[in-house]
Amino acid sequence: MTEQQFNLTVLISGNGSNLQALIDACASGTLPNTRITHVISNRKAAYGLERATRASIPTTYHNLVAYKKKHPDNTDTARAQYDADLANIILTSTPRPDLIVCAGWMHIVTASFLTPMAEAGIKIINLHPALPGEFAGAGAIERAWKAGHEQGLKRTGVMIHEVIAEVDAGEAVVTQEVELREGESLEALEERMHGVEHGLIVEGTRRVLEGRGKERGSR
Numbered sequence: 001m002t003e004q005q006f007n008l009t010v011l012i013s014g015n016g017s018n019l020q021a022l023i024d025a026c027a028s029g030t031l032p033n034t035r036i037t038h039v040i041s042n043r044k045a046a047y048g049l050e051r052a053t054r055a056s057i058p059t060t061y062h063n064l065v066a067y068k069k070k071h072p073d074n075t076d077t078a079r080a081q082y083d084a085d086l087a088n089i090i091l092t093s094t095p096r097p098d099l100i101v102c103a104g105w106m107h108i109v110t111a112s113f114l115t116p117m118a119e120a121g122i123k124i125i126n127l128h129p130a131l132p133g134e135f136a137g138a139g140a141i142e143r144a145w146k147a148g149h150e151q152g153l154k155r156t157g158v159m160i161h162e163v164i165a166e167v168d169a170g171e172a173v174v175t176q177e178v179e180l181r182e183g184e185s186l187e188a189l190e191e192r193m194h195g196v197e198h199g200l201i202v203e204g205t206r207r208v209l210e211g212r213g214k215e216r217g218s219r
């Protein structure tokens with residue numbers, strides 16, 4: 001029986017250390033029979049684009065600014081068109097992804113993206129440096145660090161969750177708690193959090209693909 005191959009599209013906006021964790025996991029077999037076939041960034045200067053190129057992974061820079069210039073009086077229209085075109089980029093790519101992984105993707109996607117992906121049966125997961133129901137949105141690590149120092153919060157965490165319209169509210173695939181340490185600097189907490197992220201993004205991707213494999217097997 002031929003091994004099932006899984007194709008990933010990874011969405012990024014920055015350094016790409018979580019993308020690198022996925023690249024390394026595919027290469028080492030930690031993510032078996034899995035390859036990243038496309039990396040898309042909404043920021044031209046994202047170092048993750050260089051990481052992808054070094055790994056011979058096709059990249060696309062998808063720029064929201066051009067859409068805002070085209071629709072200066074209506075940000076919602078600009079975002080909807082941007083998202084619709086993002087969906088089209090992914091749906092017309094070969095091979096189509098089995099899964100989309102948001103790895104530091106700092107753009108809130110709308111129904112113009114979510115609906116076509118759902119209709120195509122392509123699940124989207126996201127790495128978020130917080131636990132379910134806590135610190136949704138950008139800047140989660142710093143907000144948890146402040147809550148530790150100011151409100152005595154004892155722990156935060158990291159989750160991989162399904163992406164739905166409501167930001168960071170999708171069902172958790174996997175979570176891991178991270179203790180908050182008294183007197184620890186924000187930089188030191190960020191370092192510990194990123195270390196957890198790099199393992200969890202691989203584990204979360206593996207679990208979703210394992211489910212896909214079972215789905216395929218049942219057909």
Ligand SMILES: Nc1nc2c(c(=O)[nH]1)N[C@@H](CN(C=O)c1ccc(C(=O)N[C@@H](CCC(=O)O)C(=O)O)cc1)CN2
Binds near residue numbers: 105106128164165170
């Ligand atoms: N519809 C959804 N879109 C996204 C989700 C989600 O769960 N549902 N997860 C995010 C990732 N994310 C946190 O994990 C996140 C990213 C960005 C923002 C945000 O406020 N973005 C601003 C722009 C910020 C910037 O460009 O620096 C925006 O889009 O206006 C919040 C949460 C991925 N998308």
Ligand SMILES: NCC(=O)N[C@@H]1O[C@H](COP(=O)([O-])[O-])[C@@H](O)[C@H]1O
Binds near residue numbers: 012016019129
């Ligand atoms: N809301 C999502 C979010 O805040 N994600 C954050 O973006 C970083 C991306 O790092 P990377 O580009 O090195 O992977 C991650 O470390 C994560 O904390």
